[in-house]
Amino acid sequence: MKFIDQAKIYIQAGKGGDGHISFRREKYVPKGGPDGGNGGKGGNVIFTVDSHLSTLLDFRYSTKYFAENGKKGEKNKKFGKDGKDLTIRVPQGTVIYNSETEEQLADLSEETQTFIAAQGGNGGFGNAMFATPTNQTPRFAKPGLPGEAYNITLELKLLADVGIVGLPNVGKSTLISVISAAKPKIADYPFTTLVPNLGIVKIEEMKNYTVADIPGLIEGASEGKGLGLQFLRHVERTKVLLFMIDSFSQNPAEDYKILKTELKKYNPAMLKKKRIICFSRIDAITEDIMKSIKKVKFREPKTPIHFISSVAGTGIEALKLELWKNVSDE
Numbered sequence: 001m002k003f004i005d006q007a008k009i010y011i012q013a014g015k016g017g018d019g020h021i022s023f024r025r026e027k028y029v030p031k032g033g034p035d036g037g038n039g040g041k042g043g044n045v046i047f048t049v050d051s052h053l054s055t056l057l058d059f060r061y062s063t064k065y066f067a068e069n070g071k072k073g074e075k076n077k078k079f080g081k082d083g084k085d086l087t088i089r090v091p092q093g094t095v096i097y098n099s100e101t102e103e104q105l106a107d108l109s110e111e112t113q114t115f116i117a118a119q120g121g122n123g124g125f126g127n128a129m130f131a132t133p134t135n136q137t138p139r140f141a142k143p144g145l146p147g148e149a150y151n152i153t154l155e156l157k158l159l160a161d162v163g164i165v166g167l168p169n170v171g172k173s174t175l176i177s178v179i180s181a182a183k184p185k186i187a188d189y190p191f192t193t194l195v196p197n198l199g200i201v202k203i204e205e206m207k208n209y210t211v212a213d214i215p216g217l218i219e220g221a222s223e224g225k226g227l228g229l230q231f232l233r234h235v236e237r238t239k240v241l242l243f244m245i246d247s248f249s250q251n252p253a254e255d256y257k258i259l260k261t262e263l264k265k266y267n268p269a270m271l272k273k274k275r276i277i278c279f280s281r282i283d284a285i286t287e288d289i290m291k292s293i294k295k296v297k298f299r300e301p302k303t304p305i306h307f308i309s310s311v312a313g314t315g316i317e318a319l320k321l322e323l324w325k326n327v328s329d330e
Contacts, residue, residue: 005156005196005234007059008099011118014042014083016144017070019124023137024076034138035077036127040070042120042147043083047096047106049113050089054198056156067118070144073126083120093159093237099151109159109237117152121145155233158196160212161327163235165259166244171280173197174310175244176213179320196234201320209327212238232266240274240326247285247307252296274326276304278319283309 017039024032045067068083096106096117106115124142131138164172180199197213214234235241243259245252256277263270279293293307304322308315 005056007056007154008063009059009152009154010064010149011045011086011088011152012064012066012149013045013086013118013120013147014067014069015146016040016042016121016123017072017080017083018143019126019129019141020073020075020080021127021139021141022075033136034127034131035075036141037073037075037078037080038126038129039073039123039144040080040082041123042070042144043067043085044116044120044147045118046085046087047090047094047108047115047117048087049092049094049108049111051092051111053089053091055091056094056154059154067120067147069147070120070123073123073141077126077128080123082123085120090154091156093157095155095157097153097155099153102153105152118148118150121147157237158198158212158234159210160198160234160238161209162201162211162240162242162323163238164211164213164242164244165235165263167246167255167258170244170246171310172213172244175278175280175308176211178310178313178316180211201323203320203324207324207328209324211242211323232263235263236267236270238273240276240323241270242323243275243277245277245279247279247281247289247293252279252293253298256298275300276306276319276322276326278306278308280308280310282307283312283314 019039020036022034022036024035026032045065065086065088067086070083071080073080090108092109092111094108095104096108096115097104105117108115122145124144127138127141130140164176166172176197176199179201199211199213200208201211202208212234214232241263243256245255249255260271277298282290290307298305306315306319306322308319310316
């Protein structure tokens with residue numbers, strides 16, 4: 001299934017039904033009073049989380065959504081029927097914005113969460129509501145009110161415990177394929193990963209966590225260069241950030257600085273998350289390169305550093321346990 005994480009749609013709640021104008025027509029009651037009923041309320045537009053959905057793909061093909069209008073009032077003071085609510089199902093992690101004001105309306109990050117995005121209009125009063133001692137035969141009623149209507153932007157942010165970030169082609173996809181059941185596309189060229197990948201890492205029974213691998217970041221990603229800006233949102237919710245650095249890098253400290261800078265520019269709160277540094281592809285380097293790597297100063301003595309090879313399996317179990325420790329240590 002194609003991964004789509006943004007969509008713009010139009011929603012409109014139902015209009016309230018019009019009030020009714022009528023008068024009692026009964027035998028032996030020559031001057032029956034007004035008996036027009038009120039209109040029914042328009043249906044609401046409601047968003048609800050569906051755990052079976054993982055993409056906003058459907059909203060690329062269907063972009064306008066309307067709830068049902070309320071029915072008109074009837075004679076004998078009978079109220080019109082309320083319009084049916086329209087329920088729109090979205091993946092867990094969907095954020096809803098007003099497209100015009102860019103105001104965030106809801107963050108549907110919890111299972112079974114719902115949100116009324118547009119209220120249906122109230123029904124109009126029938127003429128029976130306007131009878132007074134001085135006007136016992138009102139010949140007017142009120143129309144129903146329109147329902148709320150908006151242009152809505154939907155934005156999906158993956159719900160993962162760990163976010164893997166790194167420059168292009170450092171082995172993020174290979175790692176997630178090794179530690180989880182995810183099967184991302186893997187090749188030896190930059191930007192192989194064009195969509196975020198989500199995997200579940202199992203430690204033991206009832207002990208597991210989710211990992212998100214996003215397309216490689218480059219310098220300037222937070223300003224829209226490369227693919228970074230499009231997918232940075234997917235690591236906003238993570239508890240732990242795993243910074244992957246290629247063991248063949250000419251300047252690992254600079255690589256790390258670039259990654260931190262782009263995260264900070266996108267959202268300063270990102271750097272308040274727990275961090276782990278991981279050097280990849282150590283199976284292919286010489287002892288001299290390994291020695292030079294271990295001398296790299298990151299100015300963060302408390303940040304754990306791991307050395308792994310996803311291909312050879314070196315250091316993988318230790319990294320998985322380190323991630324679990326940080327994820328479970330609230």
